[in-house]
Amino acid sequence: MYATQHPDKIAGLILLNSMYGVDAPWGLRQGFEDPQHPGMFDAKAGPYRLATAEGLLAGWNRSIPVTNKDDWRDPRVAQAYVTLGLVTDPTSASRTPPSMRIPGAFRKDHYLLSKGHKFWDAHDLKAPVLYIRGSRDHWSRPEDVDAIKQDLSGRDSKFVTIPDGTHFLFLDRPEHGRTELLKEIHEFTFRITTTTR
Numbered sequence: 001m002y003a004t005q006h007p008d009k010i011a012g013l014i015l016l017n018s019m020y021g022v023d024a025p026w027g028l029r030q031g032f033e034d035p036q037h038p039g040m041f042d043a044k045a046g047p048y049r050l051a052t053a054e055g056l057l058a059g060w061n062r063s064i065p066v067t068n069k070d071d072w073r074d075p076r077v078a079q080a081y082v083t084l085g086l087v088t089d090p091t092s093a094s095r096t097p098p099s100m101r102i103p104g105a106f107r108k109d110h111y112l113l114s115k116g117h118k119f120w121d122a123h124d125l126k127a128p129v130l131y132i133r134g135s136r137d138h139w140s141r142p143e144d145v146d147a148i149k150q151d152l153s154g155r156d157s158k159f160v161t162i163p164d165g166t167h168f169l170f171l172d173r174p175e176h177g178r179t180e181l182l183k184e185i186h187e188f189t190f191r192i193t194t195t196t197r
Contacts, residue, residue, distance in 0.1 A: 004121065011127060015148075023116030026141060028114075032107050050101060050102075053086065054097075056081065060171075081171060089101050130158050131159045134169045139167050158184075
């Protein structure tokens with residue numbers, strides 16, 4: 001949205017595992033709905049949700065297609081992810097088990113995006129765009145890629161789906177998507193910085 005409203009301040013836009021306002025199936029939609037009013041966002045969900053160490057890893061664990069998660073990600077990275085997440089909330093140690101508060105505004109935004117509401121339109125983007133998603137991402141959908149690709153048709157844009165990449169591919173082991181992600185970002189940023197000098 002910022003990039004569409006302030007094109008003079010944006011040299012390039014990288015989107016990772018992003019939704020784009022398409023009415024298409026979304027595995028998380030039901031969890032964000034009001035159980036008493038299907039098809040409506042649950043406004044009673046509260047301003048934040050609590051995530052324990054186990055909860056912080058749950059979605060990541062589900063997306064990794066092997067039993068031994070350490071084969072897919074370095075256990076030290078997973079531990080750092082949990083430790084740093086919990087320490088960002090000064091109240092985390094006041095609960096048993098410790099848990100961090102995750103602000104909840106994104107829930108309504110993404111619920112609406114999953115049903116076709118657009119908060120911004122790719123037609124309004126002026127800068128080059130790199131859109132990356134992992135094929136195992138549980139958040140974005142192939143329909144998001146198709147829709148933004150259509151809206152950016154003929155524009156300076158590149159679309160990359162990383163095979164077997166999870167929502168956390170930036171934290172996974174290099175051979176499970178991180179190397180390809182960094183390569184694509186490096187090439188894109190190098191190109192836009194050298195062409196805008």
